[in-house]
Amino acid sequence: MSTSDLIINLTTDISAMIALGLEGTAHTLGVGIVDEKGNVLANARDVYKPTAGGIHPTEAGKHHRDVAPGVLEKALAEAKVEWKDIDFIAYSAGPGLAPCLLATLEFAQKLGQENGKQLIPVNHCISHIEIGRLKTDAKDPITLYVSGGNTQILGYAAGRYRVFGETLDIAIGNAIDTFIREAGGGFPGGPVMERLANDARTAK
Secondary structure, eight states, X not given: OOXXXXXXXXXXXXXXXXXXXXXXXXXXXXXXXXXXXXOEEEEEEEEOXXXXXXXXXXXXXXXXXXXXXXXXXXXXXXXXXXXXXXXXXXXXEESSOXXXXXXXXXXXXXXXXXXXXXXXXXXXXXXXXXXXXXXXXOSSOOEXXXXXXXXXXXXXXXXXXXXXXXOSSOOHHHHHHHHHHHTTOOSSHHHHHHXXXXXXXXXX
């Protein structure tokens, strides 16, 4: 089920709606706030950076628990909204690292109970596609989905997203992270590689 399907099933009047989203599938704890038109009112985050090696799931989960209240406060201030303005809470239900997902779910449950807001579980992969579709006005796209844990070719058919092909060894995102880390570039590797690529283009 896509993000848009989930929103349509809500009892909230979607003609004027504000959603608060919690992302916590891996190294980043993020809080986003958007309106019914897809306008991003806030996008606050805090990134777990391991001292050595790759992501340690338990440590990443602890990081998310520690920083979540502060990131939430930053997002609400950035969006200039209060809890009475929020219609529901969406949270990343998977796929992702189990300790990170659990920390995010617990934070979502706490906020929902304290503020009387409905919780909406969101598929992490589908949310990336839906955001891209929203921002580009793409109609029924075939998507090359590249992330840390997944590299797939996806399309929407017969009422659901379907996988037409995927890597069987290592996801491209993980490969980039590993290469950049071993080369001394830090973590996460994606932004580092993008910066190096831009510098190379500029130098020509």
